[in-house]
Amino acid sequence: MHMLSDNNNMVHQSLDVNNSLESNSPDVMRGINCDSSEQLSHVNTSNLLDAKSDNLYEDNLNVFVPTDQVYSERDQLLRDEISINSFQPRDAGFEIVPVESINISSDINAFVFSRGDVSLFPQPKPHDKVLGYYLMDAASVMPVIALDIHPTDQVLDLCAAPGGKSYIILQSLNLYSGGTLRCNDSSQSRLERLRSVLYSHFHADIASKVSITKMDGTEPCSPKYNKVLVDAPCNADRHAVTENDNSLFKMSRARERLGLMDTQKELLISGIKACVPGGTIVYSTCTLSPAQNDGVIQAALEELMFTTQIQVVVNDLSSITDLFGHVFTFHKQTRYGQLIVPSISNNFGPSYFAKLTRIK
Numbered sequence: 001m002h003m004l005s006d007n008n009n010m011v012h013q014s015l016d017v018n019n020s021l022e023s024n025s026p027d028v029m030r031g032i033n034c035d036s037s038e039q040l041s042h043v044n045t046s047n048l049l050d051a052k053s054d055n056l057y058e059d060n061l062n063v064f065v066p067t068d069q070v071y072s073e074r075d076q077l078l079r080d081e082i083s084i085n086s087f088q089p090r091d092a093g094f095e096i097v098p099v100e101s102i103n104i105s106s107d108i109n110a111f112v113f114s115r116g117d118v119s120l121f122p123q124p125k126p127h128d129k130v131l132g133y134y135l136m137d138a139a140s141v142m143p144v145i146a147l148d149i150h151p152t153d154q155v156l157d158l159c160a161a162p163g164g165k166s167y168i169i170l171q172s173l174n175l176y177s178g179g180t181l182r183c184n185d186s187s188q189s190r191l192e193r194l195r196s197v198l199y200s201h202f203h204a205d206i207a208s209k210v211s212i213t214k215m216d217g218t219e220p221c222s223p224k225y226n227k228v229l230v231d232a233p234c235n236a237d238r239h240a241v242t243e244n245d246n247s248l249f250k251m252s253r254a255r256e257r258l259g260l261m262d263t264q265k266e267l268l269i270s271g272i273k274a275c276v277p278g279g280t281i282v283y284s285t286c287t288l289s290p291a292q293n294d295g296v297i298q299a300a301l302e303e304l305m306f307t308t309q310i311q312v313v314v315n316d317l318s319s320i321t322d323l324f325g326h327v328f329t330f331h332k333q334t335r336y337g338q339l340i341v342p343s344i345s346n347n348f349g350p351s352y353f354a355k356l357t358r359i360k
Contacts, residue, residue, distance in 0.1 A: 090298075094298075094301055094312075094313070094314050094336075095313040095314065096313070096314045096315075096316050096336070097313050097314070097315060097316065097357070098315075098316045098318075098319075099315050099316060099317060099319055099355070102145065102146070102148055102319065102320065102323070103148050103149075103150065104145055105149065105150075105171065105172040107171050107172055108141070108144075108145075108168060108171050108172060109133075109171065110138070110141055110168075111133075112138045112327060115345045115346050116345045116346075121135060123135075129203070130200065130201055130202060130203060131200050131201050133201075134164065134167050134197065134201055136164040136167075137238075137286075137348055137349070137351070138327070138328075138348045139286075139328060139340040139348040139349040139350070139351035140164050140165060140168075140286075140351060141168055142320070142324070142328070142338075142340065142351060142353055143165060143229060143231065143282050143284035143351070143353040144165050144168040144169055144172070144229070144282075145320070146282050146317060146320065146338075146353050146355050147169075147227050147229055147280060147282045147355070148227075148280065149169060149172040149173060149227055150172075150179075151172070151173055151174035151177055151178075151179050152173075152174065152177055152178040152179045153173065153179055153180075153226055153227045154179075154180050154224065154225045154226050154227065155169055155173065155179070155180065155181045155182070155225060155226075155227045155228070155229070156182050156184070156221075156225040156227070156228045156229070156271070156274055156275075157169060157181065157182065157183045157184065157229045157231070158184055158217045158228060158229065158230050158231075158267060158270065158271050158274070159184070159185060159186075159217055159230060159231050159232055159233065159267065160183035160184055160185050160191075160194055160212075160231075161183075161185040161187060161190030161191055161193055161194040162190055162193040162194055162197065163183070163193065163194035163196075163197035163198060164197070165229060165231055165284075166181065166183050166194060166197070166198065166210075167197060167198070167201060169181055169229070170198070170202060170206070170210065175206060175209040175210075180209075180211070181209075181210050181211065182210075182211040182212075182213060182225070183198075183210055183211065183212050183213070184212075184213045184214070184215055184217060185214065185217075186214065186215065186216050186217060187214075188214055191212060191214055194212065195212060198210055217230075217267045217270055217271075218263065218266035218267055218269075218270050219270065220270060220273055221270060221273065221274040222274070223273060223274055223275060223276045223277075224274070224276065225274055225275055225276065225279060226275065226276050226278065226279035226280070227275075227279060227280055228271045228272075228274055228275045228279065228280070228281045228282070229271075229281075229282050229284070230267050230268050230270075230271040230281065230282070230283045230284070231284045231285075232263070232264040232267050232268065232283065232284070232285055232292075232296070233260065233263065233264070234260065234264070234285035234286060234287040234289070234292050235248055235249075235257075235260070235285075235287040235289055235292065236248060236286055236287065237286065237287050237288055237289075237350055238286065238342075238349075238350070239286075248260075260292065261291055261292055261295065261296060261299070264285075264292060264296045265296050265299045265300045265303070268281075268283050268296060268297070268300040269300050269303060269304060271283070272300070272304065272310060272312060272356065272358060273310070275358045276358070277358050277359060277360055278357075278358065278359075279357070279358055280315070280355060280356065280357050280358075281312075281355070281356045281357075281358065282353055282354070282355050282356075283296065283297060283337070283353070283354050283356070284351065284352060284353040284354075285351075285352045286349070286350055286351055286352075287350060287352065288339070288341065288350045288352075292352075293334065293337060293339065293352040293354070294334055294335040294336050294337065294354075297314070297335075297336040297337065297354050297356075298335075298336070301314075301356075309360065310358065310360060311358070311359040311360035312356050312357065312358050312359065313356065313357050313359055314336050314354065314355070314356055315354075315355035315356065315357055317337060317338045317353070317354070317355055318338075320338055321338060327346070327348075328340045328346065328348055328349070329341050329342070329343045329346050329348075329349075334352070336354045337352055337353055337354025337355070338352070338353060338354070339351070339352045340352075
């Protein structure tokens with residue numbers, strides 16, 4: 001009975017407290033929240049909703065704006081890609097100087113079919129323990145010709161694999177008279193392909209003198225080369241439209257594709273930094289994309305201009321179109337380099353190449 005009486009007293013006391021709180025709630029709440037009330041005195045309460053209002057939802061229905069368009073992940077990817085691949089040329093003040101002459105090494109042996117000839121070329125056969133020739137797109141020879149390699153040059157092929165351009169470079173160098181060639185790539189499997197190309201087309205005493213390195217081409221390299229080739233990874237248009245395997249346009253490689261131009265720019269900047277003042281750099285791709293061609297040249301030179309003391313000029317390669325206009329079809333509206341475009345009678349390319357000279 002005592003416990004029941006005590007509980008009743010507790011209940012009565014609790015009710016008394018509640019009644020007291022209700023009758024004095026403003027004063028009590030003021031006492032409890034006086035500090036916070038002062039801190040929030042500047043808050044605009046005109047936008048607060050009255051929970052007791054019958055028109056709460058009706059009055060605020062227009063707060064929610066209906067969706068007028070829905071984008072799928074593929075749609076958003078397309079929008080991002082259009083934005084990234086848009087190139088707006090502008091006069092950035094880069095100096096463009098003419099190329100006085102281009103040295104075409106007599107040691108470069110290249111055979112090409114005449115226009116309209118669609119004959120199949122036979123696979124090479126071994127001769128004197130090495131293969132007699134290497135089959136490649138004739139347009140791929142042009143970046144090496146633009147690099148103007150001499151026998152004693154110190155050459156860096158920054159993105160060398162699978163080895164076609166390294167093969168042409170090695171024809172122009174004399175590794176016994178001071179010439180050097182460093183072939184670099186970031187992929188071990190591609191480097192193995194490059195090694196196979198070199199050792200199957202050159203005798204071991206020559207192929208073994210080539211330095212083959214595996215590193216990220218965007219990492220800085222000390223300037224010790226007077227000729228640098230940056231054959232950057234790109235959309236690879238011809239491969240993309242003829243093969244599905246490992247195409248850059250697979251959905252699984254979307255992120256890589258969207259970041260491609262940043263990678264190309266960083267590779268070109270790295271190649272320029274690896275070149276000694278007075279040396280030359282050739283940037284090349286196998287895509288028609290203006291953003292990945294002239295756009296990368298513009299972006300890289302602008303970044304160097306604003307962040308370093310390095311000075312670079314663009315070399316005018318229009319003389320090359322005069323020399324090889326009978327072999328290739330050149331696009332006439334490039335800004336910094338030359339672009340070979342495929343045609344029905346002359347199905348080479350696409351191949352873009354631009355030449356730069358480091359002044360300082």
